[in-house]
Amino acid sequence: xxxxxxxxxxxxxxxxxxxxxxxxxxxxxxxxxxxxxxxxxxxxxxxxxxxxxxxxxxxxxxxxxxxxxxxxxxxxxxxxxxxxxxxxxxxxxxxxxxxxxxxxxxxxxxxxxxxxxxxxxxxxxxxxxxxxxxxxxxxxxxxxxxxxxxxxxxxxxxxxxxxxxxxxxxxxxxxxxxxxxxxxxxxxxxxxxxxxxxxxxxxxxxxxxxxxxxxxxxxxxxxxxxxxxxxxxxxxxxxxxxxxxxxxxxxxxxxxxxxxxxxxxxxxxxxxxxxxxxxxxxxxxxxxxxxxxxxxxxxxxxxxxxxxxxxxxxxxxxxxxxxxxxxxxxxxxxxxxxxxxxxxxxxxxxxxxxxxxxxxxxxxxxxxxxxxx
Amino acid sequence: xxxxxxxxxxxxxxxxxxxxxxxxxxxxxxxxxxxxxxxxxxxxxxxxxxxxxxxxxxxxxxxxxxxxxxxxxxxxxxxxxxxxxxxxxxxxxxxxxxxxxxxxxxxxxxxxxxxxxxxxxxxxxxxxxxx
Numbered sequence: 362x363x364x365x366x367x368x369x370x371x372x373x374x375x376x377x378x379x380x381x382x383x384x385x386x387x388x389x390x391x392x393x394x395x396x397x398x399x400x401x402x403x404x405x406x407x408x409x410x411x412x413x414x415x416x417x418x419x420x421x422x423x424x425x426x427x428x429x430x431x432x433x434x435x436x437x438x439x440x441x442x443x444x445x446x447x448x449x450x451x452x453x454x455x456x457x458x459x460x461x462x463x464x465x466x467x468x469x470x471x472x473x474x475x476x477x478x479x480x481x482x483x484x485x486x487x488x489x490x491x492x493x494x495x496x497x498x499x500x501x502x503x504x505x506x507x508x509x510x511x512x513x514x515x516x517x518x519x520x521x522x523x524x525x526x527x528x529x530x531x532x533x534x535x536x537x538x539x540x541x542x543x544x545x546x547x548x549x550x551x552x553x554x555x556x557x558x559x560x561x562x563x564x565x566x567x568x569x570x571x572x573x574x575x576x577x578x579x580x581x582x583x584x585x586x587x588x589x590x591x592x593x594x595x596x597x598x599x600x601x602x603x604x605x606x607x608x609x610x611x612x613x614x615x616x617x618x619x620x621x622x623x624x625x626x627x628x629x630x631x632x633x634x635x636x637x638x639x640x641x642x643x644x645x646x647x648x649x650x651x652x653x654x655x656x657x658x659x660x661x662x663x664x665x666x667x668x669x670x671x672x673x674x675x676x677x678x679x680x681x682x683x684x685x686x687x688x689x690x691x692x693x694x695x696x697x698x699x700x701x702x703x704x705x706x707x708x709x710x711x712x713x714x715x716x717x718x719x720x721x722x723x724x725x726x727x728x729x730x731x732x733x734x
Numbered sequence: 735x736x737x738x739x740x741x742x743x744x745x746x747x748x749x750x751x752x753x754x755x756x757x758x759x760x761x762x763x764x765x766x767x768x769x770x771x772x773x774x775x776x777x778x779x780x781x782x783x784x785x786x787x788x789x790x791x792x793x794x795x796x797x798x799x800x801x802x803x804x805x806x807x808x809x810x811x812x813x814x815x816x817x818x819x820x821x822x823x824x825x826x827x828x829x830x831x832x833x834x835x836x837x838x839x840x841x842x843x844x845x846x847x848x849x850x851x852x853x854x855x856x857x858x859x860x861x862x863x864x865x
Contacts, residue, residue, distance in 0.1 A: 524799055532748060
């Protein structure tokens with residue numbers, strides 16, 4: 362048989378401690394922050410965890426207003442919670458405080474009124490540090506967003522295959538069948554052969570584009586380096602010499618192109634080249650093409666703009682589709698519509714943004730904003 | 735043989751190809767290709783309203799994926815004229831897309847007489863031909 366011991370363990374050591382001392386020990390060494398705040402908002406007592414979390418000594422804290430440690434974004438709501446607790450209503454909420462190193466600490470706070478003779482005399486509170494939990498949550502949200510983005514892209518690729526790749530293939534099949542027919546007029550036959558070649562070339566171009574686009578996703582981790590924008594613009598202009606000359610385009614460089622950018626070189630070159638290529642493609646037949654490339658610094662960001670005096674477009678009509686894949690907005694211009702999509706994706710990976718201003722018949726300006734560091 | 739057929743497609747080669755096949759099969763007297771769906775729509779409206787002497791085409795081959803005005807937009811713009819077009823003008827979707835969702839969507843449209851995938855096959859034309 363078991364020897365059943367009494368559930369209440371009697372210990373002379375523990376017994377000898379007075380409740381007051383026990384409470385003080387518990388208060389001081391409790392792993393969560395415990396504190397009392399006077400009705401005027403100043404700290405009355407704080408335990409050791411409060412000091413540890415905030416990286417302040419007890420002397421620094423006592424008598425100081427609790428609002429001074431709250432993250433400015435949470436001032437208003439924390440004042441609201443404090444007032445409610447002062448009116449006798451217990452509060453449970455999450456907030457953010459700043460420690461002496463300036464780090465944000467997420468806290469799960471329970472505040473309740475401390476009453477004496479029926480009157481609220483102070484606020485009594487317990488705050489649990491949930492920073493790690495919050496960080497895990499945020500990492501999870503980021504991962505979910507990335508997954509969503511990749512799923513959207515998969516759907517996009519499915520559409521590209523179903524619509525865009527099928528298009529030159531259908532033409533190739535049709536042209537092949539047409540050419541099999543007897544007694545086809547010579548002119549039709551000639552045109553069909555030309556179109557056959559053109560469709561094959563288009564398909565080839567699309568395969569290359571798609572490959573480039575898929576490669577892009579592996580380049581996101583590419584190391585950033587200090588880039589001399591002026592040098593890169595010159596490099597792009599040299600690469601595109603033929604197109605620039607063919608369009609007899611005049612190009613002006615302005616602003617502070619010597620501002621160094623810490624970014625992915627390959628992306629920056631691709632962005633500039635695609636913007637130039639767009640300006641050339643959509644030039645106006647009525648006037649000689651002029652392109653202005655400039656770089657302006659705004660605080661920690663740099664704005665690279667490429668402005669042309671081309672055909673322009675009605676942004677209200679084009680709207681949100683502008684940066685989508687394989688969307689074309691101009692009749693009679695051979696565009697595969699991938700350039701702007703690539704720009705958008707590259708800018709996104711560089712944590713920047715791209716904006717466009719355009720007036721039909723007057724020209725278009727693309728503005729790419731990138732972080733300098 | 736049909737009197738008049740419209741081909742609405744933003745791709746020049748596609749129009750040429752459809753025209754050449756229709757011609758080789760002696761499908762119609764007159765084939766009109768429209769690179770811009772808006773102009774085709776305007777032509778149809780004018781004929782329906784009688785503001786032009788042009789007769790309605792008996793058959794329209796309509797592409798879906800076009801900038802500005804897609805094939806779906808085109809059908810939506812025509813929906814108020816469903817009655818006026820019934821029995822006079824048949825619309826066939828002619829697309830290179832192999833997206834099943836689009837086929838399902840087309841099946842719901844009363845204006846659509848059929849869904850054809852590019853390239854246009856001779857056998858289909860035989861079925862569509864006017865006896």
